[in-house]
Amino acid sequence: MKKFFEEFKEFISRGNVIDLAVGVIIGAAFTAIVNSLVNDIISPLIGLLTGGIDFSAASFSVGDATFAYGAFINAIINFVLVALVIFLFVKVINGMRKKMEKPKEGAPKHLCPYCMMEVDKAATRCPYCTSVISKQDDMEAVDVTGRRKLPDTQS
Numbered sequence: 569m570k571k572f573f574e575e576f577k578e579f580i581s582r583g584n585v586i587d588l589a590v591g592v593i594i595g596a597a598f599t600a601i602v603n604s605l606v607n608d609i610i611s612p613l614i615g616l617l618t619g620g621i622d623f624s625a626a627s628f629s630v631g632d633a634t635f636a637y638g639a640f641i642n643a644i645i646n647f648v649l650v651a652l653v654i655f656l657f658v659k660v661i662n663g664m665r666k667k668m669e670k671p672k673e674g675a676p677k678h679l680c681p682y683c684m685m686e687v688d689k690a691a692t693r694c695p696y697c698t699s700v701i702s703k704q705d706d707m708e709a710v711d712v713t714g715r716r717k718l719p720d721t722q723s
């Protein structure tokens with residue numbers, strides 16, 4: 569039982585759970601924004617463009633049963649609009665993320681002394697020519713100015 573609580577404590581204190589909670593709360597608030605955007609701005613715009621078509625009242629009756637197909641069409645239109653708005657938001661956020669990650673890429677690279685390809689600085693073996701890159705090679709391969717020096721021995 570003690571182990572159970574220890575595991576539970578670990579689970580709660582892990583970042584994911586808090587991230588998830590924040591995500592749910594932000595998501596709920598975000599839904600309100602998207603709904604307002606769709607209902608208050610985009611829907612009237614579509615109504616304006618289509619000459620004031622309002623599906624919500626459209627229905628037909630068979631005997632005692634009423635088929636409010638207009639409301640169903642409205643629900644579909646709303647879904648498509650919400651999906652479109654979310655897609656656009658995600659596109660913008662992804663674009664921003666890509667921009668922020670860009671400087672990271674150019675950071676710790678150096679040239680393989682054997683094939684002169686760019687290799688991760690932490691690599692101990694070149695992915696292009698499979699040569700073993702020792703720390704010694706690393707020091708010799710790139711000097712302070714970033715220029716490559718030829719290795720003493722070629723294999």
Ligand SMILES: [Zn+2]
Pocket residue numbers: 680681682683684685694695696697698699
């Ligand atoms: Zn190489």
